[in-house]
Amino acid sequence: MNIRIKLALALALAGVVALVGALTSSASHRATPYKVAFIYVGPHNDGGWSQAHEQGRLYVQKALGSKVQTTYKENIAVGAQFAQTVQSLVAQGYKLIFATSYGYLTKAFVAKYPDVLFEQATGTDQTKNLAEYFGRAEDTVFLSGMAAGAASKTGKIGYVVPFPIPEVIRHANAFALGAQLMHPGATVSLVWTNSWFDPAKEKKAAQSLVTAGADVVGQNVDSPAAGQYSESAKIPWVGYDSDAKKFAPKSWLTASVYNWGPYYLKRVKAAMNDTWKTGFYYGTIKDGFTKLAPYGPGVTAATKAKIAAYQRKLVNGSFYEFQGPLYDQSGKLRVKKGVKMDILTGGTNSLYGMNWLVKGVIGSAKG
Amino acid sequence: MNNSLLIVLIASGIAYGTPLLYASLGELLAERSGVLNLGVEGMMLVGAVMGFWTVQRVHTSAGIALTAAILVAALAGAVMASIHAFLVITLRASQIVSGLALTIFAGAAGLSSYLGNDLNLSDAPARHTFHAVFPASMQRWSVIGPIVFGQDILVYVSWACVIAIWLYLSRTRPGLNVRSVGESPAAADTMGINVTSYRYAHTLAGGAFAGVAGASITLAITPQWVNGITGGAGWIAIALVIFAFWRPELCLVGAYFFGALQALAPQLQARHISLGPTVLWTNALPYVMTIVVLVVVSSGTARSRLGAPAALGNAYAREER
Incomplete structure (x- = not known):
């Protein structure tokens, strides 16, 4: 091989290495958004329950902007499909998961993910990483x-x-x-x-x-x-x-x-500040819930x-x-x-x- | 009188059976030509979403918008069926595999869902819907009022379709040709009948009917779009064709029977008649019946005795044996 080509290749390689280095370092300097997921039992635009939660998610996203990254998974059935969904969300780095339907979460299930915070609508089980919320x-x-x-x-x-x-x-x-x-x-x-x-x-x-x-x-x-x-x-x-x-x-x-947004915002903020604690929230008309x-x-x-x-x-x-x-x-x-x-x-x-x-x-x- | 259980069941059986009737008539045409298409559910969903889209986006009078929606739904169903036709007729792929693939591709987690989201069709009612055609005074007539005069135009058109298909298959030369293509394509080919074009035409027609069936759900029964709104009706339609011994007039009877079955559970509850846990009635019954029918007719001898086209499910290649 011609020496000039070898030299050009070496230079190109060095350039790529430098570029990758620059990209990764800039990525680590940028604050990574806090990742929050919502799981719906129906379509996100069902004109009912799940849509009300979706409005809550959008409320959080709008209030916190680039500081959070939110996503939703829709039409998730209780059971194996739910378990798989959570597994993949955790693998993608989601730290706080709102499971918005009855029967999704159990104490045994959340114990498998000690580093993830869970919140479940309409249930009663509470552990140190599982909170419950609903309203009157x-x-x-x-x-x-x-x-x-x-x-x-x-x-x-x-x-x-x-x-x-x-x-x-x-x-x-x-x-x-x-x-x-x-x-x-x-x-x-x-x-x-x-x-x-x-x-x-x-x-x-x-x-x-x-x-x-x-x-x-x-x-x-x-x-x-x-x-x-x-x-x-x-x-x-x-x-x-x-x-x-x-x-x-x-x-x-x-x-x-229901107006889920303000509760979601409060909890997401708490999770981001490490002040999140388990609990049983039961919102009222007075709360605006x-x-x-x-x-x-x-x-x-x-x-x-x-x-x-x-x-x-x-x-x-x-x-x-x-x-x-x-x-x-x-x-x-x-x-x-x-x-x-x-x-x-x-x-x-x-x-x-x-x-x-x-x-x-x-x-x-x-x- | 008109609100008595029997009358209400018959009237709502007709209304809820109409999508099943359209879909099963389409499947019957395809199967009579020897093409089994298990993609009915998928084709229905694409028809349902495209028909609904047309009504939401075409801003004209109700009549024109609804007519256009039915045509678009039929076209969309036929386009879906053309995929199946190309794979199984031209490429001679397995009809069962191709049909299942079509339902997966077009179905609740596929194309129809993508279109519904992308065209932003959820969360709004249909701008126009099919209503009962006859005036309210006629609908109040005893017995025949709700059953005969309480229906929308799609129901009356489906009756015309049943008669037309029955005449076509039993009284016309092309109808005879279709049947021979379905029974013995080699013999039909020898007679100079173009097996490929007959099978294409009837598979596409089957898709068009499935598309209309889907649109009849999103424009008449539950006039909105949500993912998977057909809820398994396509599968029931496939079972219905067998249940009806591949005869259009019996498709009508079967479709209305299944329609009435869907109305039975809530009717019994609303009338405070308790027949065990409702979950059994509301969720399982139509599907249990479908399974029973499929099991009964799945053996080869039963099928031929019941009138299944002999070449159903087999690809045809000239000079091959």
Whole structure:
């Protein structure tokens, strides 16, 4: 080989080495963004639950800019798919993972990743790297039930529900109590879809309820399909967990919605400053964590005023929907007069243990 | 009366069975020409997303937008089917492998999902949807009101399609040719029938029907776009073709039966009729029925006795034995 070519090659090699060195050193000088991941049970744009979390993620990203790198994984089923997703996120350097659905995380699972911080929505297990968060949606679901009760002429209300777990059961109960406040003696019929997000099943559930006599439809599931059906059937509709008015502009009454962003921001900041601690956060209307979505045209001024009055009472503590006397479906007294249900303690008479339906709810608490 | 369980089940069985009917008619055409296409689910999803896209983006009157959407969905389904046709007819690849690959490529984790995200179609209702054609007063007529007059145009068109396909296959010369291509392509070839073009034409037609089936979901039943909105309907449609002994009129019966089956679980719950855990009814029943049908007809003798095209699943190469 010609000496000049050898020389040129050596120079080129030196240049490459120098360049690589320069690049790596500049990379190490730049602050690496803190990596936060969100795992959704449905699509990020489901028009419901997962979309509300996605808005929370965007809120964090906007507030912290280049200091954080956030991502989401959508349509992740509980179980093996979830485990694989976490494994790959951890491998990519994600340090804080928000698992946004019931049943994703267990103590044993998070123990496998001691250097990663986990937060789970709607659960109860806590360890030093697993925190739980949710909020008093039952309060706002109760208020949305008031709108449904006021809109019902016959007192027969349908409610589309996903899984027979305490979270859903207490929402169904709160909804029924709200409806009965405005329409004494109102009944709430349940149809279970056994899915958080399934537009086809939710539509069929709503249709079944309406053909069976319901004149208002509410839901605890995530898609707006029941609302689209209600719009076509000219039946008032109460949504859940996102403002879905555009899917049913005439039928829309309101919905209990979540604002996850501020909580996420607080926790991400804490994790970045190494001040993150496990905990059990249960947000309230006062915190701005839950609220009612803007009303649709079917809610009268009188109803709005009454809902506003009860919202004030809920905030100042002079009213609580799960305060005794509360009767179950068979008419048996379950919670004695004056007793307030606690979040975690009290077995089946706690918010997180409730497995019975209040008087006036028609359907099985076992799905 | 019109809200009694039986009437509601029949009426909603027709409505929910219509996508199944379109998809199974398409699959029937392809299979009658000897091409098994397991890509129905994928083709439906691409049709569903493209039909929905058309309605969202073409800003004209409802009638034109919906017609355009159906045409675009049919075209999209046919384009998907052309991949399968090229692989199995021209390249003589395994029909089963190619069909499965098509569903994976186009399906809930593939092209349809990419298009839905890229075209930003989620989180908005369809701008136009198919509504019941007849006036509300007619829909209130006893019994036939909800069943016959409570349906949208896609349902009536599907009835016309059933009759047309039945006449085509049983009463016309090209229909006879299709059947001979599906039964014995070598004999058909000897008779001067162009096996390749018949198989291409019917595979593409099958794709077009699957595309329309998908659009009927996103524009009539649940007028929105979400990933995987067909929820396995394509697989049920494939089973339906067997269930219907490869006859279009029985596809209609089967599709409506499966449609009614999907409506049964929520109806029973809403009417407070308890038949065990609902998870069984809501999630499993249509699929259990599909499996039962497939198991029953999967043996070779049962298939030929039930009227399966003899050359179904086999590639044809002239002078090869």
